[in-house]
Amino acid sequence: MTATETETTVSLTIDGRTVEVVAGTTIHKACEAAGTDTPTLCWAENLTPVNVCRVCVVEVEGSRALVPSCARPAEDAMVVHTDSERVRHSRRMVLEFLGSGVDLDQAKDLARWIEEYGADPTRYDQPDLPAVTINEPVRIQDDLYIRDYDRCVLCYKCVEACGDDAQHTFAIAVAGRGFGARISTEYDIELPDSACVYCGNCIAVCPTGAIQFKSEFDLRAAADWRPDEQTVTRTVCSYCGVGCNLDLHVQDGRIVKVTSPVDHPITHGHLCIKGRFGWRYVHGGR
Amino acid sequence: MTDLHFTDERPDPAEVTAADAAIGDAAVVVTETERLVRSGTARRRGSRHLLLPALHALQHVRGWISPGGLNHVCDLLQVPPAEAYGVATFYEMFRTDDPGHTDPVTHVCVDAACQIAGSEALIAELEAFGTHVRRSPCLGQCERGPATFVQSVAAPDFVPADRDRTMGTVSADAEPHVISQQGDPSLRLLKRVGVVDPTSLDSYRTHGGYEALARAITMGPDAVIEAVAESGLSGRGGAAFPTGVKWRAVAAEQGRPKHVVANCDESEPGTFKDRVVMENDPFSVVEALTIAGLATGAESGWIYVRGEYPLAAARLLGAIEQARGAGLLGPDAAGSGHTFGIEIRRGAGAYICGEETALFASIEGFRGEPRSKPPFPTTHGLFGEPTAINNPETLLNVLDIVSHGADEYRSRGTEQSPGTKLLCLSGRVARPGVYEVEFGITLGQVLELAGGLTGSGELRAVLLGGAAGSFLGPDSLDLALTIEDTRAAGTTLGSGVVMVFTTDVDMTPVVVRIAEFFRDESCGQCVPCRVGTVRQHETLVRMQRAGSITDERMVLVDDIARVMVDASICGLGQSAASAVTSALSLGLIGKPA
Ligand SMILES: Cc1cc2nc3c(=O)[nH]c(=O)nc-3n(C[C@H](O)[C@H](O)[C@H](O)COP(=O)(O)O)c2cc1C
Ligand code: SF4
Ligand code: SF4
Ligand code: FES
Ligand code: FES
Numbered sequence: 001m002t003a004t005e006t007e008t009t010v011s012l013t014i015d016g017r018t019v020e021v022v023a024g025t026t027i028h029k030a031c032e033a034a035g036t037d038t039p040t041l042c043w044a045e046n047l048t049p050v051n052v053c054r055v056c057v058v059e060v061e062g063s064r065a066l067v068p069s070c071a072r073p074a075e076d077a078m079v080v081h082t083d084s085e086r087v088r089h090s091r092r093m094v095l096e097f098l099g100s101g102v103d104l105d106q107a108k109d110l111a112r113w114i115e116e117y118g119a120d121p122t123r124y125d126q127p128d129l130p131a132v133t134i135n136e137p138v139r140i141q142d143d144l145y146i147r148d149y150d151r152c153v154l155c156y157k158c159v160e161a162c163g164d165d166a167q168h169t170f171a172i173a174v175a176g177r178g179f180g181a182r183i184s185t186e187y188d189i190e191l192p193d194s195a196c197v198y199c200g201n202c203i204a205v206c207p208t209g210a211i212q213f214k215s216e217f218d219l220r221a222a223a224d225w226r227p228d229e230q231t232v233t234r235t236v237c238s239y240c241g242v243g244c245n246l247d248l249h250v251q252d253g254r255i256v257k258v259t260s261p262v263d264h265p266i267t268h269g270h271l272c273i274k275g276r277f278g279w280r281y282v283h284g285g286r
Numbered sequence: 287m288t289d290l291h292f293t294d295e296r297p298d299p300a301e302v303t304a305a306d307a308a309i310g311d312a313a314v315v316v317t318e319t320e321r322l323v324r325s326g327t328a329r330r331r332g333s334r335h336l337l338l339p340a341l342h343a344l345q346h347v348r349g350w351i352s353p354g355g356l357n358h359v360c361d362l363l364q365v366p367p368a369e370a371y372g373v374a375t376f377y378e379m380f381r382t383d384d385p386g387h388t389d390p391v392t393h394v395c396v397d398a399a400c401q402i403a404g405s406e407a408l409i410a411e412l413e414a415f416g417t418h419v420r421r422s423p424c425l426g427q428c429e430r431g432p433a434t435f436v437q438s439v440a441a442p443d444f445v446p447a448d449r450d451r452t453m454g455t456v457s458a459d460a461e462p463h464v465i466s467q468q469g470d471p472s473l474r475l476l477k478r479v480g481v482v483d484p485t486s487l488d489s490y491r492t493h494g495g496y497e498a499l500a501r502a503i504t505m506g507p508d509a510v511i512e513a514v515a516e517s518g519l520s521g522r523g524g525a526a527f528p529t530g531v532k533w534r535a536v537a538a539e540q541g542r543p544k545h546v547v548a549n550c551d552e553s554e555p556g557t558f559k560d561r562v563v564m565e566n567d568p569f570s571v572v573e574a575l576t577i578a579g580l581a582t583g584a585e586s587g588w589i590y591v592r593g594e595y596p597l598a599a600a601r602l603l604g605a606i607e608q609a610r611g612a613g614l615l616g617p618d619a620a621g622s623g624h625t626f627g628i629e630i631r632r633g634a635g636a637y638i639c640g641e642e643t644a645l646f647a648s649i650e651g652f653r654g655e656p657r658s659k660p661p662f663p664t665t666h667g668l669f670g671e672p673t674a675i676n677n678p679e680t681l682l683n684v685l686d687i688v689s690h691g692a693d694e695y696r697s698r699g700t701e702q703s704p705g706t707k708l709l710c711l712s713g714r715v716a717r718p719g720v721y722e723v724e725f726g727i728t729l730g731q732v733l734e735l736a737g738g739l740t741g742s743g744e745l746r747a748v749l750l751g752g753a754a755g756s757f758l759g760p761d762s763l764d765l766a767l768t769i770e771d772t773r774a775a776g777t778t779l780g781s782g783v784v785m786v787f788t789t790d791v792d793m794t795p796v797v798v799r800i801a802e803f804f805r806d807e808s809c810g811q812c813v814p815c816r817v818g819t820v821r822q823h824e825t826l827v828r829m830q831r832a833g834s835i836t837d838e839r840m841v842l843v844d845d846i847a848r849v850m851v852d853a854s855i856c857g858l859g860q861s862a863a864s865a866v867t868s869a870l871s872l873g874l875i876g877k878p879a
Binding site: 051052053054055057065066068071072086089090093094097098100101123124126128129131132153154163169170171172173174175176177178179180181184185186187189193194195 | 290291293353356366367368369370371372375376382636653658805806807808809810811812813814816817818819820821824827828831832842845846848849851852853854855860
C-alpha cells in the first residue's frame, strides 16, 4: 500500500480526472466525490462491506482482476477506470446473472442500471434447457413481515443487520452452498420459533423486496401498492427515551410501513420491534 | 453477551457424549469480537474454532446433525444456531436431515480420472447391492479410480483401497506404499515414501528425520528464511508464490500471536501427491511445519486435512503425538527455546476450503467463504493474525534447503523454477501415480516416465494443473514443465496434475463434468461465480445434448468466462472457465471422437 498512516489525503485518478480524498476513503466514495455514479447492491452506508455482489467493480491499473470499489480504499496514485469495456462487461453480466435467477421487479435502482449496461437476463433461459432459478415459496409466518426468496440476491445485508452490524440476534444466516445457498433460520424453522425479535432491520436493508412488511405485501398482492401517493411523516418514537426517528409511510390514511433515516446518529436506520411495528396498535392490529 | 435463543429440541445422550468429547474442557466462553479491517467479518475468538470438530462428532455419532445435537453444541460454544446450521450445510460430509438409517455411505468419485475408469458402472453395481451411494467430487485417489470413501456411523471412516485399516495405530499391519521411483537415489521429496515406517518416530530418525530441524535451530530464523529465499522455492499449492517472501513478511510482524498452517485440503481434481506424502511420511510434514513456525516466530501450527483422508489424518495425528512425547513439539520445542505446537483439523468436504482465506474461516468455525485480498494472510490470516500458509509439498522442500543449502537445492531444475516437483499422473497412462521430476522435464518425457499410454487410442489431450488448469493437445509434448514455460504457454502446472486422455475417450462428458464440479463447489458468495458456474454448466449441457456448439452458445461461454475471471472474489471463480475454454478451443466438445 502506498498510502501511509501519516498522510491525511490521497490523490487518485478516476476516468482521467484527479481526485483528492481523505485516506481510508473507498474508491466508491472517491467516485462519488468525482461525480461518477456507481451501481451498488450489497453495499450500504450503515453496514460493513461484504463485497459479494461485484456490481460495483472498477478497473485499477496494475491489478489483474477488477476491484470492488465499495470495499477497497483509495490509494495514492491509483489509476481507476469506471467505464472501460471490462468494467461495463462485468457489471452487465452481474446484472444479467442476478436477473436470470431471481425476480428483480421490486429492486430499487436496478432497472436503471440494467438499461444503462444493456443487460439481458433472458438469454440464459433456452427452451432446450430452462435456466435454473431460485424457486422458493413465499414464507408468510406471521402478520408483520414476509420473506420471498425468489427475490433474494444474497447480498448478506439482512444477515448483517440481524447480526454483527445492528441487532446481535443472529436469527438468520446463509445456509447451503453455491447456487443452493439461502438465507435461513436453523433448519428453516418458522420465524416465530426462531431467535427473531421482529426488529424488522432486515426489511429496512433488503434491496429487492425479498423481505417486506406484510402490509406492503398484501397491498401489492391486491394491486393497491401506490408508493407515489404515499406521504412520509417524521416523528420521534415515543416508546422509550432513546429518541429514535421514525418515518411513517402513509397511504390512504393508514401507516403501511415504518423506516428510520440511515443518517440518524442513533438508529443508523435500525429500529426495534416497538418502533418498527408498534404502529399496528394504532390500527387495532395484533 | 447476547442471550442465544434455542428451540426445544434436546440432544440424546450419545450426542452429548460425542460433542462433549470433541469440545473437551475448552468451552470457556469468550465473546470478544474482533473486526477485521475492511473485510467486514467479525471473528469471535475463544472456542468457536471447535465448532467444526463438534459437528464432525455429531455427524459421526448418528449419521446426521440433529436439531437437538446442534442446540447442545451451540450452547456449549455460544454460537447462534442459525450460524451453526449455516456452517453445517456448507459441507458435503454433513447431513442436516435424518437419512433414516445408520448404514455406512459410500462416496464414489465421479471426476475425470474416475469417470473414464468407470465410476458410473461401479455406482450401479453398488446400488444394486443395496449400498448407500453418494456421488463425490475427486477423492484424491485418482491413480486408482474409480475411487471410493466410506463414511460410517459410530465407526471409523475409511478408504476401501487402503491396506491399513488400523488408521495408523499399529505399524505391523501396514504394508509399505509402493511408488514407481522407489529406490531412485535422486529423490528428494519422495525419498522416504515406502521406505520409512510412517508410524514410527524412530524409523523416521533412522532415515534422516529431524536432522533438518536441528540444523534450522543452529542456523537461527533469519538464516533459515534467507536460505529459503535464496533457493527460489515457490508455493506448490497452485499459485507459485515465493515462499521466502511470505515467511519474511510473517517474521517481520511483531507483537501479535502468529500461525503457520499446512494446507492439506488437497481437493483439486486430479491431485493426490500430498496424500501419498502424508500417509507414508507424515513426520516430514510435522518437522517441516515446525521449521516454518520457528523461522517465522509463530507459536501455533495447524494442519488442515481434507475429511476424505482419514488415514492421512490418523498418521499425522500419530506423528504429532510422538513428536510431542519426544519434546519435539511443545514448550522449548526440540530444545529451540521456543514454544511450538500443532493442531489438526479435519475438513468436511468442500474444495473451496483449500483456498487460504476460506480455510481460515473453516478452522475458525465459520462458513468456508473466501474473503477479498488485501489484506493478505501474512498480516491478517487465521483469527485475523499473521499467518504463513503453505502446501505440504512446499514445506517438504524446506527440509532439503535447510539440510543442504540453497546452492545444492538450485543444482536441479531451472534458474526460474529451481528444484523438483511432484506430479500426479492419472488417466490413460500405464503406471499412474506420484512422480518426482526435475523442473524442465518435458510433458512427453513425463508420459514416458509413467510407462506411456494405455488403451487403444492415441493421445488426445492432457489436463495440466487440474480442473483449475487447462487442456493441452498432443502438440504440447515438448512443453517444458516449469513455472515460466507453462505460464508463457498460457497454462499452469497448478497442483501438479497430469491427467491423460486418449482418442478412445469421449471427452464431452469429461468437460461437462468439470463445469459441474465448479457449479457444485462454488461457495456461493459472489455473483460472478455463484451464477456464472451454473450458467456455464447449463450452456455446456446444451452443447452436449444438441451435439453442436453454435455461435450463440460460444458467445455465452465467452461472456460468462470473462466476468468470472475478472470479477470473482477468489481463485475458484477466476479459474472456473479455464479448462472449459481450453477444451472448446481444442475441439474436445461437440465433435464425437
Ligand atoms: C479453490 C482453491 C482451492 C485451493 N486448494 C488448495 C489446496 O487444496 N492445497 C493447497 O496447498 N493450496 C490450495 N489453494 C491455494 C491456496 O489458496 C494457497 O495459495 C496455498 O495454500 C499457499 O501455499 P503455497 O504458497 O505453499 O502454495 C487453493 C486455492 C483455491 C483458489
Ligand atoms: S433477503 Fe434481501 S437483504 Fe437478505 S440477502 Fe436476500 S436480498 Fe439481501
Ligand atoms: S469466486 Fe466462487 S468460490 Fe470464490 S468467493 Fe466467489 S462464489 Fe465463492
Ligand atoms: S456493492 Fe460492491 S460488491 Fe456489492
Ligand atoms: S479420485 Fe477420482 S478423479 Fe481424483
